[in-house]
Structures are given as structure tokens and as C-alpha cells.
Amino acid sequence: MKEVSISEVWRKKYPARVVVAVSWDEKNKRANLIPLEWFMQTSFAPPLVAISVGVTRYSHTLLQKEREFVVFFPSKKMGKEVYYWGTHSGKDVDKLKESAVETEKAKYVTPPLIKNAPINLECKVVDTLRTGDHTIFVGRILAAYIEEEEEIILNFGEYKFGGIKEKEILFTP
Numbered sequence: 001m002k003e004v005s006i007s008e009v010w011r012k013k014y015p016a017r018v019v020v021a022v023s024w025d026e027k028n029k030r031a032n033l034i035p036l037e038w039f040m041q042t043s044f045a046p047p048l049v050a051i052s053v054g055v056t057r058y059s060h061t062l063l064q065k066e067r068e069f070v071v072f073f074p075s076k077k078m079g080k081e082v083y084y085w086g087t088h089s090g091k092d093v094d095k096l097k098e099s100a101v102e103t104e105k106a107k108y109v110t111p112p113l114i115k116n117a118p119i120n121l122e123c124k125v126v127d128t129l130r131t132g133d134h135t136i137f138v139g140r141i142l143a144a145y146i147e148e149e150e151e152i153i154l155n156f157g158e159y160k161f162g163g164i165k166e167k168e169i170l171f172t173p
């Protein structure tokens with residue numbers, strides 16, 4: 001066994017799956033999207049998920065303020081969009097307007113659902129935990145949806161420290 005730097009360990013685990021959290025920007029009256037690799041289920045009853053969001057992200061500000069989000073699993077057709085959402089900030093651009101995806105009104109939260117996403121979950125933030133340079137937002141799932149025909153991106157290439165290069169992204173499993 002070889003002892004290595006921590007960053008070398010993370011490099012080895014890629015490629016990884018990705019989800020996208022949608023939050024609500026009340027000031028600009030628009031939704032914002034952030035691709036996240038750091039996502040997990042944390043409880044069956046009550047049904048909870050956790051997302052870890054960098055404190056510098058615009059989504060962090062929105063999540064702290066509105067305390068609700070939609071999290072969706074992007075379809076294989078959304079690879080280019082995921083790349084765009086993950087390399088631009090909602091501080092500067094209306095990410096939804098700049099991409100081809102369509103939305104649908106959610107039942108319990110203000111951020112919209114994303115049409116044709118294989119999975120959409122409506123969540124209310126019930127807890128937060130500051131962990132270093134990220135905050136873990138724990139969301140209680142209030143409604144869950146699937147789109148049977150659509151396939152999830154299982155493999156989002158190599159998201160590395162310091163960014164992602166478009167040519168490195170693999171859109172297939």
C-alpha cells in the first residue's frame with residue numbers, strides 16, 4: 001500500500017455520479033441550479049437527503065435564505081447543461097434561461113421541478129451543519145417523482161479540484 005496525499009485519493013475515486021439542486025432566487029425571481037457530487041440519502045423515516053454546498057456558491061446564499069430546494073438526477077441528455085450549470089454562477093447568469101430544460105411547478109416548494117429528469121425530489125431544509133468550507137443542508141423529502149423513460153447520468157467524468165474540462169466529461173456509463 002502506498003501512502004499518498006489526500007487529493008490523490010479523491011482523484012482515484014472519479015468519475016462520480018452527479019445530482020443538481022434547484023434553489024429559489026427571490027431577488028431576481030428565478031430559479032438557480034447547482035450540480036453536486038456531494039449528495040446522499042441519510043434517513044428512511046423521516047425521508048432525508050443531504051447536500052454539501054460550498055460557502056462561496058451563490059446557491060449557498062439562496063439555500064440559507066429560502067431553506068428549500070428541489071434535487072434532481074439529470075438525464076443522459078442533460079450532460080451539456082450540467083457542465084454549463086457547474087461552470088457558471090447564478091450570481092451572474094440566469095442558468096435556466098440559458099439552457100434547454102423545461103420546468104414544472106412543484107407542489108410544496110417554490111423552486112420548480114425539472115421536466116424529463118429521471119428523478120425529482122421536493123425538499124425543505126430541516127437542518128444545516130457547517131463542515132469546513134462547505135455546509136451540509138439536510139432536506140426532508142416532501143414529494144418524489146420519476147420519469148420512467150429517462151436514464152440517469154451514471155458517470156460524469158472527472159470533476160477535479162480547480163475545475164472540470166469539458167473534453168474530460170463522459171456522458172455515458
Ligand SMILES: Cc1cc2nc3c(=O)[nH]c(=O)nc-3n(C[C@H](O)[C@H](O)[C@H](O)COP(=O)(O)O)c2cc1C
Pocket residue numbers: 018032033034035036037038039052053054056057058059060082083085086087088089090091134156159164
Ligand atoms: C460534476 C460537478 C460536481 C460538483 N459538485 C459540487 C458539490 O458537491 N458541492 C459544491 O458546492 N459544488 C459542486 N460543484 C461546483 C458547482 O456546481 C459550481 O461551483 C457552480 O457553478 C456553482 O453555482 P452557483 O454559484 O450558481 O451556486 C460541482 C460541479 C460539477 C460540474
